[in-house]
Amino acid sequence: MLALQAEGSELTTIEGLAPAGELHPLQTAFWEQHGLQCGFCTPGFIMAATALLADNPDPTEEEIGRGLEGNLCRCT
Numbered sequence: 001m002l003a004l005q006a007e008g009s010e011l012t013t014i015e016g017l018a019p020a021g022e023l024h025p026l027q028t029a030f031w032e033q034h035g036l037q038c039g040f041c042t043p044g045f046i047m048a049a050t051a052l053l054a055d056n057p058d059p060t061e062e063e064i065g066r067g068l069e070g071n072l073c074r075c076t
Helices: 025-032 042-055 061-068
Strands: none
Touching: 025 042, 042 061
16 A cells, blocks of 8 residues: 555554553563564564454464465564
């Protein structure tokens, strides 16, 4: 999506998940499970997981894989 295509829409960034300075539960889970490497790809994974869980609160392992497959991590 181009920025122009988002005109009039509400967008949430990684910073918007924790506006009060407290980590969002997904951010905490990634941290506790050592899901962070260099940090470059982490926001994309967390935002994709947030969107997935908003649409499907109880995804299967396969659905999780499909929900995250567009994110690339060069660290691992």
